Amino acid sequence: GQQVMQIPQYQHVQEGEDFTTYCNSSTTLSNIQWYKQRPGGHPVFLIQLVKSGEVKKQKRLTFQFGEAKKNSSLHITATQTTDVGTYFCAFSGGSNYKLTFGKGTLLTVNP
Amino acid sequence: DAGVTQSPTHLIKTRGQQVTLRCSPKSGHDTVSWYQQALGQGPQFIFQYYEEEERQRGNFPDRFSGHQFPNYSSELNVNALLLGDSALYLCASSPTGSEQYFGPGTRLTVT
Known part of the structure; x- marks a missing residue:
């Protein structure tokens, strides 16, 4: 079935540095969602992208959906210690109600 | 407005036993999905309930069953x-x- 690959698996940055995680699919996606899971916590919905080439911003976070709708990225500008956690991309498709998650990117931030 | 609640928080069971986990959705939400998340992995879809019926099921054996109440x-x-x-x-x-609002989860340990 359809899958998404996330890279990198881990990323360690100094506070203030930028961070980007990528989500790639071999097939066209109808949508992409991003979730954040803090250590010991549960996934929290961040955003959904549905349009080709779509770019959305939430404060220091920028989300992009590729023109071919096969990839997506999440970029954090000037990371803070509160950004620590695992970032997951996920998709659902057509009449497919289930969400399929990537394996996530674990971000750690050194203060 | 309470979010999604789950009980119990933690559970320890022995191989061969049976377990029941409970979930109350966020107010106004009528669709409930269940996911299994192994350590270091993304959540895996088990099934989704809507109008007291199982609407879609992931790749989990029949040992996994569910119910939705009125x-x-x-x-x-x-x-x-x-x-x-x-x-x-x-x-x-x-x-x-579409976007999912997750509860805090139940940590199940089978010994």
Whole structure:
């Protein structure tokens, strides 16, 4: 079935540095969602992208959906210690109600 | 406005036993999904309930079953527990079947 690959698996940055995680699919996606899971916590919905080439911003976070709708990225500008956690991309498709998650990117931030 | 609630928080069971996990969706949400999250992995879709019916099922054996009640709350039952069933079980609700609002999860340990 359809899958998404996330890279990198881990990323360690100094506070203030930028961070980007990528989500790639071999097939066209109808949508992409991003979730954040803090250590010991549960996934929290961040955003959904549905349009080709779509770019959305939430404060220091920028989300992009590729023109071919096969990839997506999440970029954090000037990371803070509160950004620590695992970032997951996920998709659902057509009449497919289930969400399929990537394996996530674990971000750690050194203060 | 209470979010998604789950009980119990933690559970320890022995191989071969049966377990029931409970979930109350966010107010106004009528769709409940269950996910299994192994350590270091993304959540894996188990099934989704809507209007008290199982609407879609992931790749999980029949040992995993569920129920949704008229008040939209839901139960996940797992029979004949295996060591590999040890995981965080997440319940998520949604108003539209799209973005998911996750509960805090139930940590199940099978010994």
